[in-house]
Amino acid sequence: MRRAGAVAAALLLASGAMAQEGAGDPRAGRRLAGARCAVCHGNAGIAQQPDAPNLAGQNPAYLVTQLGHFRSGERRHEQMNLMARELSDAQIADLAAWYAAIEVEVTVPGR
Numbered sequence: 024m025r026r027a028g029a030v031a032a033a034l035l036l037a038s039g040a041m042a043q044e045g046a047g048d049p050r051a052g053r054r055l056a057g058a059r060c061a062v063c064h065g066n067a068g069i070a071q072q073p074d075a076p077n078l079a080g081q082n083p084a085y086l087v088t089q090l091g092h093f094r095s096g097e098r099r100h101e102q103m104n105l106m107a108r109e110l111s112d113a114q115i116a117d118l119a120a121w122y123a124a125i126e127v128e129v130t131v132p133g134r
Contacts (some may be wrong), residue, residue, distance in 0.1 A: 052121025
């Protein structure tokens with residue numbers, strides 16, 4: 024029983040280290056977003072095109088997953104498949120870190 028607990032703890036520590044490793048650099052993501060993403064998604068992650076989603080404040084794990092799906096072709100969108108095709112894992116992590124770092128204020132409408 025102790026061995027299973029030790030293995031589980033080691034796996035948990037390893038996954039935490041991998042998450043930190045893949046956390047991405049928001050500054051690098053900002054530069055990359057300005058060059059590749061801003062036309063549709065805006066400089067601050069607020070969409071400029073009516074069919075593009077806002078990315079500001081988005082969960083980084085979600086962004087990493089979706090960009091990976093666009094890159095592989097698993098998720099189909101002509102423009103995004105082309106844009107994501109050449110992205111490395113590090114660049115995807117950087118973009119996710121940048122958009123996640125943008126703080127978004129939400130105002131709930133009155134009743």
